[in-house]
Amino acid sequence: xxxxxxxxxxxxxxxxxxxxxxxxxxxxxxxxxxxxxxxxxxxxxxxxxxxxxxxxxxxxxxxxxxxxxxxxxxxxxxxxxxxxxxxxxxxxxxxxxxxxxxxxxxxxxxxxxxxxxxxxxxxxxxxxxxxxxxxxxxxxxxxxxxxxxxxxxxxxxxxxxxxxxxxxxxxxxxxxxxxxxxxxxxx
Numbered sequence: 525x526x527x528x529x530x531x532x533x534x535x536x537x538x539x540x541x542x543x544x545x546x547x548x549x550x551x552x553x554x555x556x557x558x559x560x561x562x563x564x565x566x567x568x569x570x571x572x573x574x575x576x577x578x579x580x581x582x583x584x585x586x587x588x589x590x591x592x593x594x595x596x597x598x599x600x601x602x603x604x605x606x607x608x609x610x611x612x613x614x615x616x617x618x619x620x621x622x623x624x625x626x627x628x629x630x631x632x633x634x635x636x637x638x639x640x641x642x643x644x645x646x647x648x649x650x651x652x653x654x655x656x657x658x659x660x661x662x663x664x665x666x667x668x669x670x671x672x673x674x675x676x677x678x679x680x681x682x683x684x685x686x687x688x689x690x691x692x693x694x695x696x697x698x699x700x701x702x703x704x705x706x707x708x709x710x711x
Contacts, residue, residue, distance in 0.1 A: 526589065528565070528614050528636045533644040540602040543575060544593040545614040545634070549584040557583035563592050566613045567603055575601050610638045679704065 531542040543565040549555050561580040567573040575597030584590045594601045616632040681689045681701045689696060693710050701708045 535605050535642040537607045539605045542602045547590045552586050554586050555584040564615050568610050605640045607640050612636050
């Protein structure tokens, strides 16, 4: 097993998720066609929440891969996502010795972690441009609202985290501050 995939790029609570897996034949013999390659997908090690793939019978040549997708399960072939961290374990050959010539059963499990909600990965096309990963709705860089009620010329010194200090530099640590809307360096 080399990879577990989902049918969605982003996952929200309540989404129906279908799992697939890439299975590798790491052995030196082909897994013969006609035998069922069974893979189950277990959520959070809970045997009551399982989907499975049991319809792949094409065989897998030595050092090759096969992609299998869940086609059944205890509540259908999809898992209904719930918020929080979850583990998804794909388990190959879960029916004890389906492939008689298999030597290593220790490499038949693969686990990933999903943290729901799961946002789609956004790739940066031009590394020379600012990393403005807005959501297309006017929200950029995670800033949703800026408080414009603060008066810039109130006489106080502010650090770069927005903490307010006195009206003089007495007692301030070395660093950069904002005073009356301008950057001030305290040495």
